[in-house]
Amino acid sequence: MQTTRRNLFKLGALAAASTALPSLAMAAGEATVERAAKPLRILILGGTGFTGPFQVRYALARGHKVTLFNRGRSPSPEWDDEVEQLHGDRNTGDLKALEGREWDVCIDNPTSLPFWVRDAGRVLKGRVGHYLFVSTISVYADGSRPGITEDAPLAPYGGRDAMAETRETLIADMGNLYGPLKALSEAEARKQFGANTTIVRPGYIVGPRDQTDRFTYWPHRIAQGGDILVPGDGTDPVQIIDGRDLGEWMIRLAENGTTGTFNACGPDYTLTTDAMVHGCHAVTGGPASFTHVPADFLESQEVGFPIWVSRRHPQFGGYGAVSNARAIEAGLTFRPLATTVADLLEWFRSLPPERQARLEAGPSREQEARILQAWKARAGG
Structure with missing residues (x-):
């Protein structure tokens, strides 16, 4: 069982997420x-x-x-x-x-x-x-x-x-x-x-050109604002890698003649669910609130949330914290989360309106609202 937390994120959580993200001004440029x-x-x-x-x-x-x-x-x-x-x-x-x-x-x-x-x-x-x-x-x-x-x-x-x-x-x-x-x-x-x-x-490859919408769900949903369901208690680790970081690193591996086996997961710090959603919100802006819903309650609702896996899951709890030390030693680097989110949203918003309206992953707004209502009724909130 995970700790239940129904209130909005504390300012301390937001500050912690912000320290893990370089400024948007830094994220905007690409190195020569x-x-x-x-x-x-x-x-x-x-x-x-x-x-x-x-x-x-x-x-x-x-x-x-x-x-x-x-x-x-x-x-x-x-x-x-x-x-x-x-x-x-x-x-x-x-x-x-x-x-x-x-x-x-x-x-x-x-x-x-x-x-x-x-x-x-x-x-x-x-x-x-x-x-x-x-x-x-x-x-x-x-x-x-x-x-x-x-x-x-x-x-x-x-x-x-x-x-x-x-x-x-x-x-x-x-x-x-x-x-x-x-x-x-x-x-x-x-x-x-x-x-x-x-x-x-x-692990999860994300960013512009991602047609799976597994990570896209989060910045897209957070940009819409309102009361946003966050699965778990906010402390579960999340691992993602921008497709550009993966692709470019593989070219460098080829240049260096590097052989062996590598877990290409990111980032190079512990990214929690709290930090991920607040990192997205730092880019999207706008009014938004966040409500945590425990993993065991979500299981009873039979609705999945992409990218997130409870660290207490009996089969997959380790997939949010795979060791990437060997890959980092071999030169794998990571763009700031803010860069990935901003570029992903720019690309996604360039797609046809009918495509933007049909995400391939994540619950619908109606499903999310139903789960939030059911949880708040159960928790007395």
């Missing part, structure tokens, strides 16, 4: 990108989704040559003639466009299936010097305790043949297959590319 000491030939598998475009922009700014390989269903005219585009379909094993080519680095963004890695290895083995695979913290067998390190046991696969799993079977049983298949994809990457493999395990 310097050219890399040695230009690389970089192959990006995918590259047009969420983080891929950030990798491409940063790589180009650093002076690298970039090739994208994907199905060609999400064109990126912003690249003009700066990026080579190769098309194929990893679902069907069509990698002909990659045959006979060589690159210094391959970044594999979209893979969740081991046979995708196997097939890529058959074509690229010996033809790329460094393979970087984007995995997930969902590979861990036990997410209940904080401080999960890269050496923790991985989720076992319970199916018959991992190489026979397809996009369709994964989607049909995402809850049981996603983590184990990612773990087996990591193992296949090491099998195919050996010591030249880098495994990057992000």
